[in-house]
Amino acid sequence: MKKVLLQSAVTAALSMSLMTTVNAQENSSLDIGRLAIAGYGDVTYISQGNMKDEEGNDIQNNVVARFVPIFLFQLSEKIHIEAEIEFSTNEEGETETELEYANMHYFLNDNTIITAGKFLLPFGQFGANLHPSWINKAVSNPGLYGGHGGNGSLGGITSILGDTGISIANTWNMGDAGRIFTDFYTVSGPRQEEGDHGGGVEMEVKKGDNNDSMAFGGRVAYAFLPEWEIGISYYTGEYSDDGDLNYSAYNIDFNWVGSYASVRGEIFGSTAETEGETEAEVEGEHGEEWVKDFDKNGWYIQGTWQARQLGKAWLNPIELVVRYSDIESDFDGSIGHDFEEDAGKMGSRIYYGINYWLEPSAVLKLGAESTSIDNEGAGHGGIVDDRVFLQLAFGF
């Protein structure tokens, strides 16, 4: 009897695996592939004739280029591997290489995906979904996602765009009531910058972690497709070398995508605990230690509109873009503190652009951008920060 049971168990297992082979064969009428190479690239010309750096030297116009291949592997119906490498030339004409992501998806069931490796964090929209240049409607990034070139007068809020760890993503379908997307992850977390004061939060992603603690985060979104998606993200982790200083960030993103137009925006804030010491009353002794919050907050809103709505064939490839970003940073309420480069700044940036689409994923963008820093005391006040861009971007 035991034998029979064993036999039927083996038979069951066998027929189940047979079933998957039958399935695979059936799918092959659709041609199951194993490898696909995709990716994107761009060439950007930046004209910034009126700009000076902090020492008052002219900042050069320049051309930068990027080539970002993506390697996608399908190992089985359940396992998928993806990796993206960025090759870029910078303003100095050097070539830089960076691993953007490299991870494995495990499709656990119909609505659950487990991801392990280095991945783009599901935090807000821009970092995870909108930054590739053929997707980004503007040439530059929204203010709160970091400056570029020039005197970089508008520093970014966060470094937490890509990291190594594990995530679980789910889709909850509620029929006519829309759907809910959830993402939760734990990653190695932010690091401390090297510097005199012990440093702030490192804004560049580096390998490995500096402390034992992991960072946690997640995003919960409500989507009413095809038009609406609203998400809330949160992230928290210890960043200092001894693991006692916290960095946390939140983001609220909203997206409306219509047939001809789109409006997107994000509200984004972060708080980094910073520590220091008051001056000692008696020479040679330690002062009092303090921990204070360093906050950065910002938001942006972006609108796009396709001229094909006007029904003139020659206008079909044209799209207009406007984006306004606003950012402020505040060191424990004291504007003008020089603890960090960005301490106590309020700034805004506006971008106007015209895009000419050559293909669904190839575009010529012409854009003009102007940044203003509202408080003179922060060091960058009064410096012109305007530029004109011309970019050719393509996804393939």
Added chain:
Amino acid sequence: MKLVKLLLPLITLTISAFSVPAQHLSDASLVAKGAKVYGENCARCHNARPAEEYSKKEWSVVIPHMRAKAHMTGKESLAVEAFLASTLTADVRNTPSHESADAPKRTGAELVTQFGCQGCHQLKGEGGTLGPVLDDVISDKGEAFVLQKLIDPKFNNAASAMPKYPMTKEDIAAIIEFLKQ
């Protein structure tokens, strides 16, 4: 008892073999569902990428990448793959095969369902919003325009998401007749 043991694998095999064709990928309702899922999801983050940009094999690898990005379910992803595949021939240039001339003639209504036009277009109030409403397209833009659009969707818009279907002349004529109604 012996017989049962012997037959068991056979029975399970047959059952499994039969359960598969039930969701065959060329199933018209799966294609229509895929067109709908595509219309609702594939322009959320970027311009929708038309089917003919990749081969069927490449799509089968790209779609899992997008399944993760878009938070699609496995079933939805399979439907999108089926929709994309249904608009592609084995030939990379997607030229219609003329073998299908022997195939039974299909009406315009059948073709519109089968090609998933309503995944992206509204007809009589039903359908997606990625593309414009088609009810009055013939009277507004003329038959020649629609004919040209179906032969080559990019002829007037290089960024069009509309697939270049491997349709025969008869198919196109039948669809135009249907759209006139």
